[in-house]
Amino acid sequence: MGCYFRAKKVFWSSFIVVFMSSFTFAHPDSGKFLSDLGIDVFPDRAKINISLQEYTRVISDFLNSRDMSFEPVPSLRVYKLDNLIKHHRPQQHIKMIFPIGITTDQIESASLRLLMPPQQENPTIANVQIYQILGTRRKRLLTEDTFNLSRNLSKWCEVNVTEAVASWTEGSKNLGLELTCESCSNNLNPEIAAITALVHPQGRRIKRSPKKGRTDCSARHQTGKGKKKCCRHDMMVTFTKLGFNEMKDIVEPKNYEAGYCHGMCPPNYNFATNHSRIQGLMHQLDKSYFKQFKNKTSIVPKTCCAPSKLGDLEILIVSSHDPTKLKVEKWHNMRVLECACS
Numbered sequence: 001m002g003c004y005f006r007a008k009k010v011f012w013s014s015f016i017v018v019f020m021s022s023f024t025f026a027h028p029d030s031g032k033f034l035s036d037l038g039i040d041v042f043p044d045r046a047k048i049n050i051s052l053q054e055y056t057r058v059i060s061d062f063l064n065s066r067d068m069s070f071e072p073v074p075s076l077r078v079y080k081l082d083n084l085i086k087h088h089r090p091q092q093h094i095k096m097i098f099p100i101g102i103t104t105d106q107i108e109s110a111s112l113r114l115l116m117p118p119q120q121e122n123p124t125i126a127n128v129q130i131y132q133i134l135g136t137r138r139k140r141l142l143t144e145d146t147f148n149l150s151r152n153l154s155k156w157c158e159v160n161v162t163e164a165v166a167s168w169t170e171g172s173k174n175l176g177l178e179l180t181c182e183s184c185s186n187n188l189n190p191e192i193a194a195i196t197a198l199v200h201p202q203g204r205r206i207k208r209s210p211k212k213g214r215t216d217c218s219a220r221h222q223t224g225k226g227k228k229k230c231c232r233h234d235m236m237v238t239f240t241k242l243g244f245n246e247m248k249d250i251v252e253p254k255n256y257e258a259g260y261c262h263g264m265c266p267p268n269y270n271f272a273t274n275h276s277r278i279q280g281l282m283h284q285l286d287k288s289y290f291k292q293f294k295n296k297t298s299i300v301p302k303t304c305c306a307p308s309k310l311g312d313l314e315i316l317i318v319s320s321h322d323p324t325k326l327k328v329e330k331w332h333n334m335r336v337l338e339c340a341c342s
Helices: 003-009 011-019 030-036 052-064 162-169 245-249 275-293
Strands: 075-082 094-098 106-116 125-133 140-146 153-158 177-180 192-200 232-233 236-238 250-252 255-257 260-262 305-318 326-341
Touching: 011 255, 052 075, 052 106, 052 192, 052 250, 052 305, 052 326, 106 162, 125 162, 125 305, 140 153, 177 275, 232 326, 260 326
Parallel strands: none
Antiparallel strands: 075 192, 094 177, 106 153, 106 192, 125 140, 125 177, 232 260, 236 255, 250 305, 260 305, 305 326
């Protein structure tokens, strides 16, 4: 089985290598890409309404079921604002101070979750800004977002505040957050406010240890020329950087260790099948014959480094049938587990 046929099996891995970048962009073939992953329908983002109770219940079960073979699994922390000030009239500037202080925990991600009241006669779209308060007259913009609210129902909204929470746990003074909507007439008085954070206790967020039998790169994969033989390399994938808007609806994981295969394939080294072993030997024979007789007959190609074993990935997303619920789906062949010459 040659590299061409092996490439079909590793479509996902090669796709990520091509599209990984530090910026986002739209892809015209996103429908086919998502369909290949097994996703036909994503929920209407304007209707998503995941409660704090639903999130904490499902995410706790999801984290407890996670495999720690590739990344350490975080723990969930919930910081609820119990002394929420109730204003008697709509406010466009809401300040909130959550009970978060210095800790040795490492913050993986943190989200501000707000239950916004019905808007009645107000617009249902609010373009808001979230600031971290740094001093009396100093604040830092964390993010701008659009809240899709409802005239009749209370609506849960979520905003990324990882940067602020991480700074508080690392020693910055916690003066709170400010929710602002300068040009809107919406009622932004939240009925419930909480921050949920995924954290790694001190010493737990360490680089994954390869399991026995996996072809992770190590000293034994070095050749005499300092080059590496075929082995598995780490590759962290962040979904939002892939450029598909639908990827923003993935609740967890936000990123994952996908891995990729790279390296030289010397004769008779780490062959995937008996066929690849023979192909490697034939390549050497043809190469030797060519050098000896200057025969221009095409040489059998050498084997190439490719995934020989792939693993699945469980993701947590909003249900396309009920935007108030979360569900777990399994995406197949998302991780490279082992590499071999094929």
